[in-house]
Amino acid sequence: MNTSSSFFVTGTDTEIGKTLVSGALILKLREQNKHVVGFKPVVAGTYLEANGKLLNEDLETLRIASHLSPEELNLCPYVLDTPAAPHIAAAQLGLQLNLATIIKAYELIRAQAESVVVEGAGGFLIPLNTTEDLSDFAAQINLPVILVVGMRLGCINHALLTVEAIESRKLKIAGWIANSLSSKMDLLEDNIQALQTRIHAPFLGLIPTLPSEIEKPNNAPYTLAALQFAAEHIQLPS
Numbered sequence: 001m002n003t004s005s006s007f008f009v010t011g012t013d014t015e016i017g018k019t020l021v022s023g024a025l026i027l028k029l030r031e032q033n034k035h036v037v038g039f040k041p042v043v044a045g046t047y048l049e050a051n052g053k054l055l056n057e058d059l060e061t062l063r064i065a066s067h068l069s070p071e072e073l074n075l076c077p078y079v080l081d082t083p084a085a086p087h088i089a090a091a092q093l094g095l096q097l098n099l100a101t102i103i104k105a106y107e108l109i110r111a112q113a114e115s116v117v118v119e120g121a122g123g124f125l126i127p128l129n130t131t132e133d134l135s136d137f138a139a140q141i142n143l144p145v146i147l148v149v150g151m152r153l154g155c156i157n158h159a160l161l162t163v164e165a166i167e168s169r170k171l172k173i174a175g176w177i178a179n180s181l182s183s184k185m186d187l188l189e190d191n192i193q194a195l196q197t198r199i200h201a202p203f204l205g206l207i208p209t210l211p212s213e214i215e216k217p218n219n220a221p222y223t224l225a226a227l228q229f230a231a232e233h234i235q236l237p238s
């Protein structure tokens, strides 16, 4: 695996566009003829597909981006049905998430791909269990981090807290992306400017609100058109 074209994608919160960005990054790496696959340490939340299968939107999006068929490769070791904090969703089933299992699944993917785009779950510090959290996973795999900032009021504080947490684990921030979410925030450009002067890592672009005809449907992955739209607005770290 090529670590200079593999990334850990984190964000200022859950539901701020990590999956949109991860899919777009996969498309951009594929444009460079890289064999790139996605990975998620854990997903929480499934939907029932017409054929009766329970699927997860993020994993299906990563498959669409990588052009992987439904059963090809195991992109995630923990698929939980309840859309909640993963360690809580797991506890409800009498399960405990553990870092070693996640690392093992990641290593299997890493061995089979040239590049891996790892999408975090929720924000940077979500717990896995009482002693481990997602940042332990990020620190162990040691990939350059891409921070997605969901552009809404409060994002400056969330972004700066996340940057501190990433940097205190000695991880490299390869860049950050502003994602405009479903409605454009007031004073968007001023907020981006405020972040640019405070995040000492490259700004890789602003993804505008998706046009309505390609917005993500409920209980379904992003379409390729949405991922392509996002990809056109961002650049890969140089």
Ligand SMILES: Nc1ncnc2c1ncn2[C@@H]1O[C@H](COP(=O)(O)OP(=O)(O)OP(=O)(O)O)[C@@H](O)[C@H]1O
Residues within 6 Å of the ligand: 011, 013, 014, 015, 016, 017, 018, 019, 020, 021, 058, 120, 121, 122, 123, 179, 180, 181, 182, 183, 207, 208, 209, 210, 215, 216
């Ligand atoms: N640029 C955008 N334009 C319009 N809607 C967006 C945009 N980005 C994200 N969204 C909406 O926000 C929702 C959350 O986005 P997404 O699933 O990519 O977030 P996430 O950070 O990956 O969440 P999770 O923590 O669950 O993995 C999506 O369902 C989508 O409808």
Ligand SMILES: C[C@H](N)[C@H](N)CCCCCC(=O)O
Residues within 6 Å of the ligand: 014, 015, 043, 044, 045, 082, 083, 084, 085, 086, 121, 122, 123, 126
């Ligand atoms: C279910 C959701 N979409 C995410 N996959 C998990 C979000 C975890 C958030 C935990 C927290 O920070 O409180």
Ligand SMILES: [Mg+2]
Residues within 6 Å of the ligand: 018, 019, 020, 058, 119
């Ligand atoms: Mg996601």
